Amino acid sequence: MSVAGSRFPNMPPAMTRLAFPDYLEHLRSDSARFRDVLADCDPAARVPACPDWDAADLLWHLAGVQWFWASVIRKRPAGPGEDDPGPDRPGSYPALLAFFDECAASLVAQLEAADPTxxxxxxxxxxxxxFTFRRQAHEALIHRLDAEQTAGEVTGLDPRLAADGVAELMDVMYGGEAPEWGRTEMGEELVEIQMTDVEQSLFVRPGMFFGTDPDSGKNYDGPHLLLAEPGDAAAVVRGKAADLDAWLWKRRDDSGIEVSGDRRVYDAMISAVSEPLT
Incomplete structure (x- = not known):
């Protein structure tokens, strides 16, 4: 079956992308908000979406992520060495804040000086x-939300960045084309994701991935997704891009998100996005 057509433009998968200066500005502003919120937070406060972490762990996590990607861009095109030593965790909360400041400034400076191509x-x-422009803008956005939830000072997500976050989740974090050591078997039916605050739709095809990474030996058989060209959808998921992005990242519940059509196809999509991300 197909569900009645969307009122929104049918967006090809790449059309949610922002300009690279916009990603950089979001990275800069969300990193600053993340830091400002945590500066006045109890270091022992638990992070709701990551209950094994406290505020200090969250601060250390994003500092380490930004340290790593600043190093990747600085050393490009070489990848990280297996034996590259990482930074040592500072021993106090003020020192963690200072280390985060260094890492955030370094990542922004490396990207400012680089050509995205x-x-x-x-x-x-x-x-x-x-890739780092886009990925790190979304990393900072979601962890800014984590910081706000930890401190009880939640503010809204930028709708355009959130819409691209939904696309990135479907195409990069939970889906995408198979590597050479894997294969996909995708279903015929589509799920339409209607993002009401930006009046855009994305289409995703649920299916399965099969493969074992020859480097790690880890098997990745399981549900999978591919962003698809627009078509007749068997199921529709509808909500604000900001709500959908936070929901798919397991940072909020599904209140305000509407589901219609074939529940089996919707469930296949949900199976592919069930593993929590940090």
Whole structure:
């Protein structure tokens, strides 16, 4: 079955993308908000979406992530060495804040000086500096939300960045084309994701991935997704992009998100996004 057509433009998968200066500005502003919120937070406060972490762990996590990707861009196009030593965790909360300041400034400076089209290592098929622009803007956005939830000072997500976050989740974090050591078997039916605050739709095809990473020996058989060209949808998921992005990242519940159509196809999509991300 198909569900009645969307009122929104049918967006090809790449059309949610922002300009690279916009990603950089979001990275800068969300990192600053993350830091400001945590500066006045109890270091022992628990992080709701990551209950094994407290505020100090969250601060250390994003500092380490930004340290790592600043290093990747600085050393491009070479990837990280297996024996590269990482930073030592500072011993106090003020020192953690100072270390985060250094890491955030370094990542922004490295990206400011780089051409997004230059080759650079990533763990994804996209091997350019531009991957880090986009990925780290979304990383800062979600962890800014984590910081706000930890401190009880939640503010809204930027709708355009959130819409691209939904696309990135479907195409990079939970889906995408198979590597050479894997294969996909995708279903015929589509799920339409209607993002009401930006009046855009994305289409995703649920299916299965099969493969074992020859480097790690880890098997990745399981539900999978591919962003698809627009078509007749068997199921529709509808809500604000900001709510959908936070929901798919397991940072909020599904209140305000509407589901219609074939529940079996919807459930296949949900199975593919069930593993929590940090």
């Amino acid at each position: 230059e080759p650079a290592w990533s763990w994804a098929p996209e091997q350019t500096v531009g």
